[in-house]
Amino acid sequence: MNYSQYYPVDVINGTGTRCTIFVSGCVHQCRGCYNKSTWSPDSGHLFDQDFENQIIKDLNDSRIKKQGLSLSGGDPLHPSNLEAVLQLVQRVKKECLNKDIWLWTGYKIEELSRLQQEILAYIDVLIDGKFIQELADPNLVWRGSSNQIVHYL
Numbered sequence: 451m452n453y454s455q456y457y458p459v460d461v462i463n464g465t466g467t468r469c470t471i472f473v474s475g476c477v478h479q480c481r482g483c484y485n486k487s488t489w490s491p492d493s494g495h496l497f498d499q500d501f502e503n504q505i506i507k508d509l510n511d512s513r514i515k516k517q518g519l520s521l522s523g524g525d526p527l528h529p530s531n532l533e534a535v536l537q538l539v540q541r542v543k544k545e546c547l548n549k550d551i552w553l554w555t556g557y558k559i560e561e562l563s564r565l566q567q568e569i570l571a572y573i574d575v576l577i578d579g580k581f582i583q584e585l586a587d588p589n590l591v592w593r594g595s596s597n598q599i600v601h602y603l
Contacts (some may be wrong), residue, residue: 466517478556482583488524
């Protein structure tokens with residue numbers, strides 16, 4: 451898996467102070483997407499063990515109380531990301547007590563594959579659905595277009 455951006459301190463992508471990763475790879479390629487540079491699974495930086503360790507360290511940093519991890523993109527549920535995302539969310543739940551995980555995906559919850567659904571077992575908040583430019587609304591909370599649904603799992 452690759453990622454394009456990482457913010458160890460973020461207050462925009464979910465509630466509270468969070469660590470946020472924008473992963474690479476998206477098959478949806480929505481018209482009006484603000485993050486087109488993440489569409490290619492090969493774009494950005496390699497997500498390796500050292501980087502994963504850094505995320506865990508950042509989540510557990512006691513100097514800034516973080517509420518959790520946000521996964522966006524690109525699409526964390528892109529087929530090329532599934533193995534690494536599953537490993538990361540399992541590790542966060544095991545090693546970062548009381549941290550929640552938010553995940554944005556262009557897939558609808560009812561169309562997820564078995565492996566994508568396995569990841570959901572570790573997710574606290576899922577925002578699903580493609581961004582549809584004609585339904586865009588800057589007043590929406592946690593989503594860009596009105597077709598997207600916030601699921602509290």
